[in-house]
Amino acid sequence: MFPIHENLEGKTAVITGGSGVLCSEMARELSRHRVKVAILNRTAEKGAAVSEEIEKAGGTAIAVAADVLDRKSLEKAREEVIKNFGHVDILINGAGGNHPDAITSVETYNGESQEKSFFDMDEKGFSQVFASNFTGTFLASQVFGKELLKQESPIIINISSMSSYSPMTKVPAYSAAKSAINNFTMWMAVHFAETGLRVNAIAPGFFLTTQNRNLLLNEEGSYTARSEKIIAHTPMKRFGQPKDLLGVLLWLADEEYSGFVTGVTVPVDGGFMAYSGV
Numbered sequence: 001m002f003p004i005h006e007n008l009e010g011k012t013a014v015i016t017g018g019s020g021v022l023c024s025e026m027a028r029e030l031s032r033h034r035v036k037v038a039i040l041n042r043t044a045e046k047g048a049a050v051s052e053e054i055e056k057a058g059g060t061a062i063a064v065a066a067d068v069l070d071r072k073s074l075e076k077a078r079e080e081v082i083k084n085f086g087h088v089d090i091l092i093n094g095a096g097g098n099h100p101d102a103i104t105s106v107e108t109y110n111g112e113s114q115e116k117s118f119f120d121m122d123e124k125g126f127s128q129v130f131a132s133n134f135t136g137t138f139l140a141s142q143v144f145g146k147e148l149l150k151q152e153s154p155i156i157i158n159i160s161s162m163s164s165y166s167p168m169t170k171v172p173a174y175s176a177a178k179s180a181i182n183n184f185t186m187w188m189a190v191h192f193a194e195t196g197l198r199v200n201a202i203a204p205g206f207f208l209t210t211q212n213r214n215l216l217l218n219e220e221g222s223y224t225a226r227s228e229k230i231i232a233h234t235p236m237k238r239f240g241q242p243k244d245l246l247g248v249l250l251w252l253a254d255e256e257y258s259g260f261v262t263g264v265t266v267p268v269d270g271g272f273m274a275y276s277g278v
């Protein structure tokens, strides 16, 4: 367990996708450091399950239904957060994911009849996945940005991926969007540098969660060929666990620890990025 970061006490964090596997863990940890947490999710009930758990453990949390692709719903959520907590200090842009319409069934194209190649990808599905991983971060940053700027040491933490550096096969929309996240993180960091708003990102390696379960586990729970490949390319030889992200989260969120750090994307990947495969 991490020692309590007292500088975080009384701050408010808005976490989009906060009922997801990785971001709910972040929400619970921030709450342990006395941060008031607003879980923003499309489905209110899913968010409520996390906020209720936090409240039961003695923290302060609310769940607000919001779609990060819908500016109006984000604005409504902002009203709700301000009504409850009065201010926003930390924005974690965690909403994202994949969809079968934006995934090819093959890794490489060889011209022969293939189940679903690049040419069969659905334009709408592709745009939707790109938007939920990129545009949602842009919109939430715009909607909550002015509130963040009212605070003394605000921060935006975006969630990137290993696929941002070198794209994973099969998921071109997701990869392009996460790459755009790294770029946008640097852009925003520069744009807001004089205001004191820091903008950074975390790039998780491979974590077994709901959204990638079908790609990583066979029905009976054994590793898919893709999983075997991932583990072979992860020098630490395991998938990440949500708690692996918490040290970086606390370091970035706490001005005392990272007050001169802005515009970086921090990989948390068991060495995946450093390994060439040979």
Ligand SMILES: NC(=O)c1ccc[n+]([C@@H]2O[C@H](COP(=O)([O-])OP(=O)(O)OC[C@H]3O[C@@H](n4cnc5c(N)ncnc54)[C@H](O)[C@@H]3O)[C@@H](O)[C@H]2O)c1
Pocket: 016, 017, 018, 019, 020, 021, 022, 023, 040, 041, 042, 043, 066, 067, 068, 069, 093, 094, 095, 096, 097, 132, 136, 159, 160, 161, 162, 203, 204, 205, 206, 207, 208, 209, 210, 211, 212
């Ligand atoms: N799991 C991994 O290995 C991994 C690796 C790298 C990056 N990531 C990223 O980490 C973040 C969290 O992933 P996770 O694995 O916990 O997935 P998850 O599916 O458990 O969580 C994602 C959450 O985002 C929400 N969401 C999606 N679209 C939304 C929208 N339009 N509006 C509001 N909420 C929306 C979902 O409802 C879900 O609660 C994502 O951005 C994901 O891309 C995950």
